[in-house]
Amino acid sequence: KVGDRVGVGCLVGSCGSCQMCESGYEQWCTSTPGTLWTYRADAEGNPTTGGYSRGFTVREDFALHIPEELDFAACAPLLCAGITTYSPLKHYNVGAGSRVAVLGMGGLGHVGVQIAKAMGADVSVISHGRSKEADARRFGADHFYATSEEGTLESLRGSFDLILCTVSADGLDYAGYMAALRPYGVFVDVGLPTEPVSLPLRAFVNGGKSFAGSQIGGIAETQEMLDFCAAHGVIPQVEMITGEEITQAYDNVVASRVRYRYVIDTSTFPESA
CATH class of the missing domain: 3.40.50.720 (NAD(P)-binding Rossmann-like Domain)
Incomplete structure (x- = not known):
C-alpha cells in the first residue's frame, strides 16, 4: 500500500502463466519475451538501466516488502547479492x-x-x-x-x-x-x-x-531471503555514493578496492538524466 517500504530487485515482470512462473521461478520464465529484467532488457522499446535508473515501473507482485529491521540503503544489495547466495x-x-x-x-x-x-x-x-x-x-x-x-x-x-x-x-x-x-x-x-x-x-x-x-531466485524466495536476513541480522557492508562518484567507484570495483558494495543515491542524479 502507499507508504510501504519496497525494494525492486533484478526483475520487474514475467508472463506469470508458464510452468516456471507458476512454480515460483519467474527468473526462468519460458514465454516470449520472458523475464523482464531491471537491466539490459527492453521494456516496450525502452532499455532498462538497473541501478543507474531514477525509478522503475514494476508490477505490484514484483515489488518486495522491506522489513523494518533492515536499513533501507544498506539492504539494497540483498536484492541481488543476497538472493544470489x-x-x-x-x-x-x-x-x-x-x-x-x-x-x-x-x-x-x-x-x-x-x-x-x-x-x-x-x-x-x-x-x-x-x-x-x-x-x-x-x-x-x-x-x-x-x-x-x-x-x-x-x-x-x-x-x-x-x-x-x-x-x-x-x-x-x-x-x-x-x-x-x-x-x-x-x-x-x-x-x-x-x-x-x-x-x-x-x-x-x-x-x-x-x-x-545458480542465478538469483524467484519473487517468493527473494521475499523469504529478506525476511531471513531481517531475522538474523544479515546486512551487506555498503558505502553510499552520489551520481558524480560512479566512475571512480566503478574503477574501485575493478581494482577490488571496494568493501564491499556501493549503493548509489539516485536522488543526486540531475533531473535531465
Whole structure:
C-alpha cells in the first residue's frame, strides 16, 4: 500500500502463466519475451538501466516488502547479492552440521558468509590472500584459507559439503576445488569467468560429486531471503555514493578496492538524466 517500504530487485515482470512462473521461478520464465529484467532488457522499446535508473515501473507482485529491521540503503544489495547466495544455500539444504566454503570474499561472498552462518553451517572462506581475514571472521567465518600459501588447497581435500564460488576470475583450479568436497558434495558457481573451463569427469565420478550453477531466485524466495536476513541480522557492508562518484567507484570495483558494495543515491542524479 502507499507508504510501504519496497525494494525492486533484478526483475520487474514475467508472463506469470508458464510452468516456471507458476512454480515460483519467474527468473526462468519460458514465454516470449520472458523475464523482464531491471537491466539490459527492453521494456516496450525502452532499455532498462538497473541501478543507474531514477525509478522503475514494476508490477505490484514484483515489488518486495522491506522489513523494518533492515536499513533501507544498506539492504539494497540483498536484492541481488543476497538472493544470489541465499538461493543455492537453501536449495542444497545448508544447515546445522553443514560444512560450507565460500570462495571469494567480495560483494557476493561477504553476504554468503553471513547467510551460511545464520543457517547454522560451519563456514570457511577461501581467498587468494589474507587481507580480508579479519573481515571474514567479523562476518561469521569459522575458518580462513589463503590459496597463495603453498599446499593450502591440497590440505583441504575432502573437507566441504558445499563450496559456493563467487569468483569470476579465469584460471581457477576447479579440479582442486572439486577434490576439496566430501563425497556427494556440490560445487555451486555464481561467478562468470570470461573463458571456458574444463574438468576431468573423474572429478565428478570419484565421490559422486556435482558441479552446479545458480542465478538469483524467484519473487517468493527473494521475499523469504529478506525476511531471513531481517531475522538474523544479515546486512551487506555498503558505502553510499552520489551520481558524480560512479566512475571512480566503478574503477574501485575493478581494482577490488571496494568493501564491499556501493549503493548509489539516485536522488543526486540531475533531473535531465
